[in-house]
Amino acid sequence: xxxVTQSSRYLVKRxxxxxxxxxxxxxxxxxxxxxxxxxxxxxxxxxxxxxxKMKEKGDxxxxxxxxxxxxxxxxxxxxxxxxxxxxxxxxASSSRANYGYTFGSGTRLTVV
Amino acid sequence: xxxxxxxxxxxxxxxxxDVTLDCVYETRDTTYYLFWYKQPPSxxxxxxxxxxxxxxxxxxxxxxxxxxxxxTSSFNFTITASQVVDSAVYFCALPxxxxxxxxxxxxxxxxxxxxx
Numbered sequence: 001x002x003x004v005t006q007s008s009r010y011l012v013k014r015x016x017x018x019x020x021x022x023x024x025x026x027x028x029x030x031x032x033x034x035x036x037x038x039x040x041x042x043x044x045x046x047x048x049x050x051x052x053k054m055k056e057k058g059d060x061x062x063x064x065x066x067x068x069x070x071x072x073x074x075x076x077x078x079x080x081x082x083x084x085x086x087x088x089x090x091x092a093s094s095s096r097a098n099y100g101y102t103f104g105s106g107t108r109l110t111v112v
Numbered sequence: 113x114x115x116x117x118x119x120x121x122x123x124x125x126x127x128x129x130d131v132t133l134d135c136v137y138e139t140r141d142t143t144y145y146l147f148w149y150k151q152p153p154s155x156x157x158x159x160x161x162x163x164x165x166x167x168x169x170x171x172x173x174x175x176x177x178x179x180x181x182x183x184t185s186s187f188n189f190t191i192t193a194s195q196v197v198d199s200a201v202y203f204c205a206l207p208x209x210x211x212x213x214x215x216x217x218x219x220x221x222x223x224x225x226x227x228x
Contacts, residue, residue: 033215033216041220042220043218099145099147099162100159100162101157101216102159103156103157105156108155
């Protein structure tokens with residue numbers, strides 16, 4: 001069964017901590033994406049990557065960075081977590097030919 | 113610019129009612145895909161359908177059907193004889209071809225509650 005796996009379902013971190021959210025896909029997809037989802041705001045694109053070591057900013061990249069050292073893994077990094085980064089984080093992947101996403105189950109991050 | 117509008121924020125129906133979720137889009141592209149995703153309370157978004165703009169035929173899959181009207185830039189989703197398990201947030205989406213590799217632009221979603 002093909003899938004996108006996010007390392008944690010729930011995470012609680014303290015303000016100022018460096019936070020790593022990991023995402024792994026087993027479909028050999030070229031593209032990978034990080035979104036955050038907040039009530040009333042829908043899904044907002046943080047960063048995406050269309051190839052190993054390549055990255056592009058989405059709509060709300062401030063306060064985040066990403067890493068893609070291997071094709072199957074795309075990491076989202078919160079350099080210094082703040083309470084306004086409390087959110088649901090969704091990872092997705094897609095092939096260039098298809099555009100349709102496969103999503104992970106999400107990580108609900110709470111920053112206290 | 114690419115845009116997806118889901119005007120209905122929340123809909124509540126009683127089981128067995130039919131319900132239609134609206135999706136209106138804006139695109140500068142002449143050919144494009146459209147998508148619907150379902151997000152149940154568990155949180156994971158699940159792919160429902162991909163429609164190519166070449167094909168304006170309605171599509172039916174069990175109790176689900178989709179009405180694509182290119183003339184009005186709409187791609188509406190109907191659930192017939194709704195069930196409690198249909199309770200979820202539903203998202204309509206369109207690729208952002210202007211971006212480097214086609215990230216999806218999502219509407220804000222419609223929360224459907226089906227009551228027994």
